[in-house]
Amino acid sequence: MKSLYLVLILIFTGITVSGQSNSTEDSLQIRKIYDMSLLNGKSYNWLDHLSNEIGGRLSGSYNAQQAVEYTKAELEKLGLDKVWLQPVMVPKWTRGEREFAYVQTAPGVTRNVNITALGGSIATAIGGTKAKVIEVQGIEQLKEYGRENIEGKIVFYNRPMRADHIQTFEAYGGCVDQRYSGAEEAAKYGAVGVIVRSMNLRMDDFPHTGSMGYGDTPANKRIPAAAISTNDAKYLSGILKIQKDLDFYFRMTCELHKDVESYNVIGEITGSKNPEEIMVVGGHLDSWDLGDGAHDDGAGVVQSMEVLRLFKEIGYKPEKTLRVVLFMNEENGLRGGNKYAEVAQNKGENHVFALESDAGGFTPRGFSFAATDAQFNKVLSWKKLFKPYLIHYFEQGGSGADIGPLKGGNTVLAGLRPDSQRYFDYHHAANDTFDAVNKRELELGAATMASLVYLVDKYGFNNINKETTEIID
Numbered sequence: 130m131k132s133l134y135l136v137l138i139l140i141f142t143g144i145t146v147s148g149q150s151n152s153t154e155d156s157l158q159i160r161k162i163y164d165m166s167l168l169n170g171k172s173y174n175w176l177d178h179l180s181n182e183i184g185g186r187l188s189g190s191y192n193a194q195q196a197v198e199y200t201k202a203e204l205e206k207l208g209l210d211k212v213w214l215q216p217v218m219v220p221k222w223t224r225g226e227r228e229f230a231y232v233q234t235a236p237g238v239t240r241n242v243n244i245t246a247l248g249g250s251i252a253t254a255i256g257g258t259k260a261k262v263i264e265v266q267g268i269e270q271l272k273e274y275g276r277e278n279i280e281g282k283i284v285f286y287n288r289p290m291r292a293d294h295i296q297t298f299e300a301y302g303g304c305v306d307q308r309y310s311g312a313e314e315a316a317k318y319g320a321v322g323v324i325v326r327s328m329n330l331r332m333d334d335f336p337h338t339g340s341m342g343y344g345d346t347p348a349n350k351r352i353p354a355a356a357i358s359t360n361d362a363k364y365l366s367g368i369l370k371i372q373k374d375l376d377f378y379f380r381m382t383c384e385l386h387k388d389v390e391s392y393n394v395i396g397e398i399t400g401s402k403n404p405e406e407i408m409v410v411g412g413h414l415d416s417w418d419l420g421d422g423a424h425d426d427g428a429g430v431v432q433s434m435e436v437l438r439l440f441k442e443i444g445y446k447p448e449k450t451l452r453v454v455l456f457m458n459e460e461n462g463l464r465g466g467n468k469y470a471e472v473a474q475n476k477g478e479n480h481v482f483a484l485e486s487d488a489g490g491f492t493p494r495g496f497s498f499a500a501t502d503a504q505f506n507k508v509l510s511w512k513k514l515f516k517p518y519l520i521h522y523f524e525q526g527g528s529g530a531d532i533g534p535l536k537g538g539n540t541v542l543a544g545l546r547p548d549s550q551r552y553f554d555y556h557h558a559a560n561d562t563f564d565a566v567n568k569r570e571l572e573l574g575a576a577t578m579a580s581l582v583y584l585v586d587k588y589g590f591n592n593i594n595k596e597t598t599e600i601i602d
Contacts, residue, residue: 155514155587159580161443163518166576171438173568175203175431176423176490180563185418187248188458189221189389196414197392200430200455204396207438211399214392217468219458221389222249224418225382228355229257230324232365233376242361244324245336245419246383247308248461249343250354257380258283258322258353264369267307268314280319283377286311287326287366289359290553297549298488301328301556305339312354313344323354324377326362328553334358335558338417340461353381393465394455398437402448406589407473408582409452409483410436413459413466413531420561424552427563428490428571430455432545435575436582447586449481456531459487463530470534482585484543484578485529489555490571491547495522496581499542504590511584520577522546541590545578 166172179186179196186193197214204212228246231239263278264285265271271279286307290300305328312323327337336356343351357365368375394414400406412429416422433453440447456465473480484496495515498505505525512523528542536542547570555561 152514155584158445158583159514162439162579162583163576165439165442166435166572166579167569169442170435170572170575172431172435172571172575175434176427176566176571177563179427179430180421180423184421186414186416186422187222187418188219188391188415188461189386190418193391193415193457197394197457200394200414200434204394204434204453207396207441209396209398209437211397213395215395215468215472216390216392217457217464218388219391219464220462221386222461223384223386225252225384228379228381230355230357230377230379232368233378234368234372240364242365243334243336243358244355244379245338246381247325247341247354247356248338248417249341249385250312250381250383251351251385252383253322253353253379253381257378259376259378260321261374262365262369262377264366267304268310271314271318276318279315282320283322283324284311284315284320285324285365287362289326290328290330292330297330297553300330301553304328308339308356309341310344312341312352313346316346316350316352320352322352322379324357324379325354327356327359327558328556329359329558331554332359332363333554334360335560337557338419339557353379355379355381391457393457393469396434396437396453398440398447398451400448400450401446404450405479406449406481407452407478408447408449408481408585409454409532409535410578410582411454411456411483411531412486413457414455415458415460417460417557419557419559420555421563422561423563423566424489424555424561425557426459426487428566428574429486432486432490432571432575432578436579439575439579445583449586449589451582451586459531466531467534473535480535480540481589482541482543483528483532483535484545484582485532486545486574486578487529487531488545488547488549489552490566490574491549491551492570493520493545493547493574493577495520495524495546496543497524497527497546499528499536500525504541507588507590514584515577515580518573518577539590541585543581545574547574
């Protein structure tokens with residue numbers, strides 16, 4: 130009876146027996162975070178500089194180094210306890226001259242189409258590559274056609290992203306294999322090149338690049354690979370139904386160089402009570418070179434920086450150590466994420482939580498978590514605090530590529546989940562530019578991240594089983 134009486138008191142005062150949330154106090158603190166981000170935010174200005182003063186930040190490039198120096202300097206201005214660079218060797222691939230391609234339906238009758246080299250591709254022959262085309266809907270169809278129908282031809286992968294997936298990342302995952310492994314697989318059948326339909330739900334003229342690989346294909350057997358815009362993919366597919374013996378020509382001068390040294394940029398607020406427990410917020414500093422990488426992932430970079438700035442501005446001193454990590458080389462290697470996890474493991478660091486933003490600067494909807502059921506249930510106890518901000522998506526499964534290597538033990542990983550419906554309109558394309566990012570949406574995302582970090586810092590994931598037992602008793 131005494132236990133029941135205690136539980137009733139705690140319910141009516143808004144405090145859970147597990148110490149998970151003091152609703153009034155936490156609501157006021159979260160309100161401060163959102164107010165500071167929306168009324169006195171810095172993330173949009175930082176993104177303006179990254180996008181418009183530096184631009185695309187391909188790993189190993191001059192722009193990537195400029196971004197390293199800029200973000201380090203800005204973090205130092207925040208008065209953090211520590212700011213440092215973590216060296217990491219990254220691949221260096223250059224695009225070369227602007228790519229050129231056309232479809233030839235008869236001698237002297239051509240139509241130019243929009244293509245872009247896939248990251249990591251080799252160049253075409255010096256004078257370009259020209260051949261007949263065979264259209265397939267995915268890698269699995271190569272076996273159906275066999276070498277006799279593919280050898281000497283350009284393979285055109287034309288499986289679209291499925292528009293009936295509400296979660297657009299599911300649509301992306303359903304066809305990105307043809308971009309990454311398409312050249313490797315087509316080369317086994319004697320193809321001389323591949324053209325891949327852009328990973329884009331919208332019909333437009335922007336070809337979308339992205340990482341590709343050759344696996345263990347010998348260097349002399351590798352073939353060039355390019356993405357074609359969705360409008361031109363539709364045209365090419367349509368004309369192939371009428372004329373199967375047309376020619377496709379494309380020219381690319383891209384080149385893979387030796388690895389070069391770059392850096393993860395790291396800033397830290399040392400924990401006031403439990404400095405040995407580390408929380409991470411981060412995004413990737415590198416981007417593709419076609420646009421300026423505003424959504425992918427300039428937005429995640431500046432939102433992560435803003436989390437630490439917001440805590441400083443509202444006077445909140447985290448109990449646990451809070452780090453911002455701006456990872457290098459997510460796009461074509463994941464070297465930065467792997468290096469950070471390697472160093473952390475070698476030092477025996479205790480990472481209790483990591484949050485990544487790498488899904489664009491659109492309106493935040495919530496988070497996904499890589500967590501145990503008990504850990505996730507604790508997160509769900511905080512969900513009501515986000516209701517006033519229309520944050521409602523709290524799901525298990527998935528976090529982020531760069532923080533993925535930290536997975537293990539009791540570490541909870543999370544990913545910010547903005548509205549994804551427009552993300553692939555810009556992803557890896559020339560229109561991923563600063564003007565495509567809405568200031569308010571960006572700032573809401575930063576505040577949402579900071580609010581979750583605040584709750585993790587205050588309540589953590591320790592003693593979950595003990596807390597659950599107390600409630601039952």
